[in-house]
Amino acid sequence: MQKSPIHPFSATIMAWYVEHQRELPWRQTKDPYAIWLSEIILQQTRVAQGLPYYERLLAAFPTVRDLAEAPEALLLRLWQGLGYYSRARNLQKAAQMVMRDFAGDFPRTYDEIITLPGVGPYTAAAIASFAFNEAKAVVDGNVFRVLSRVFEVETDIVSSSARGVFTSLAQSLIPSEDPAGFNQSIMEFGALQCTPAPDCSVCPLRVSCAAFSASRVAELPVKSKKTKVKEIQMDYLVIEQKGQLLVRERTENGIWKGLWEFYLIEGSLEWLPFPRQTLKSPPVHQLSHRKINCEAWHVQVPDNFDLEIPAGYGWMSPTEFESKGKPVLLLNLITDNLDCPILQDISPAYL
Numbered sequence: 001m002q003k004s005p006i007h008p009f010s011a012t013i014m015a016w017y018v019e020h021q022r023e024l025p026w027r028q029t030k031d032p033y034a035i036w037l038s039e040i041i042l043q044q045t046r047v048a049q050g051l052p053y054y055e056r057l058l059a060a061f062p063t064v065r066d067l068a069e070a071p072e073a074l075l076l077r078l079w080q081g082l083g084y085y086s087r088a089r090n091l092q093k094a095a096q097m098v099m100r101d102f103a104g105d106f107p108r109t110y111d112e113i114i115t116l117p118g119v120g121p122y123t124a125a126a127i128a129s130f131a132f133n134e135a136k137a138v139v140d141g142n143v144f145r146v147l148s149r150v151f152e153v154e155t156d157i158v159s160s161s162a163r164g165v166f167t168s169l170a171q172s173l174i175p176s177e178d179p180a181g182f183n184q185s186i187m188e189f190g191a192l193q194c195t196p197a198p199d200c201s202v203c204p205l206r207v208s209c210a211a212f213s214a215s216r217v218a219e220l221p222v223k224s225k226k227t228k229v230k231e232i233q234m235d236y237l238v239i240e241q242k243g244q245l246l247v248r249e250r251t252e253n254g255i256w257k258g259l260w261e262f263y264l265i266e267g268s269l270e271w272l273p274f275p276r277q278t279l280k281s282p283p284v285h286q287l288s289h290r291k292i293n294c295e296a297w298h299v300q301v302p303d304n305f306d307l308e309i310p311a312g313y314g315w316m317s318p319t320e321f322e323s324k325g326k327p328v329l330l331l332n333l334i335t336d337n338l339d340c341p342i343l344q345d346i347s348p349a350y351l
Helices: 008-020 032-041 047-060 064-069 072-079 086-101 121-132 141-150 162-173 179-192 318-322 328-336
Strands: 230-241 244-249 260-264 290-300 314-316
Touching: 008 179, 032 047, 032 086, 032 121, 047 072, 064 086, 072 086, 121 179, 141 162, 141 179, 230 328, 244 318, 260 328, 290 328, 314 318
Parallel strands: 230 290
Antiparallel strands: 230 244, 230 260, 244 260, 244 314
16 A cells, blocks of 8 residues: 655654654553553653653552552652642542443543543543554644744644644644654654754754744744732641651642641641741742742640640651652752751652
């Protein structure tokens, strides 16, 4: 059978990819479970940061059944430091759905894969193409950038129409004989070559790139201003008595649900009549639409004092607290204050 002609753009970036691709473990497998795990980890996460988590999680949960049956607390502990903990929870929900609705066999088509919790069009296309060679084009931030520059697409990438516009363009460029190769190539090209501040002098597409020809590389892709970031103040007391810490598990809905923390200051501290030692403040913690400032103090409660425990809190040894999943904010707080003896025993293992 005669092969379909390949678009010059596609041929160029695929040839570039052969020479410049990074060697990453999820590119050496066709296992949809391993590919899916890598794609979820790499959402909002750099490759260098995500790689050790991928290896750790795959070792702990080598099959979809292992992940489906794992205690959530263990999953959150292994995820600790990656942030966006809803990804981990959806990961397990999806694994449980695979076991329940697909008899333990990972779904094999885009239309089935996209029904899994936490899986959107990009992730479904990535898995379908990488694991099953389905000709579904991936569209992420890197792809937006490459296509908008090369073809001078003016669509605002944060608009509701952007995904449809760029997906249609990418789909017209994907070669049916090697969709996985094309998808890997265009994403890698955006990550390594067509970056936000690229070196166009070494770009193999500079002759055909519309943005380069029009001196508009810095203007594309078009992106409207981000939502205003809200500042939040979160202050903690590291309360110690008899070598134990006063801590709680967050049960309220939110991104930190199921994670553990020190006493969060709310209202008056008249119930705690002891001097406080100021701890070093961790760096500002930046979320997508939140900027969290934090201060913290260490309080040593005398052993013979009968402290009335606020609702939801309890005493826990440093060793046990070390094994619990905690927000990145608290990991930074602990790491910055290892000169405080009790914090030395809960130095975070997963950063």
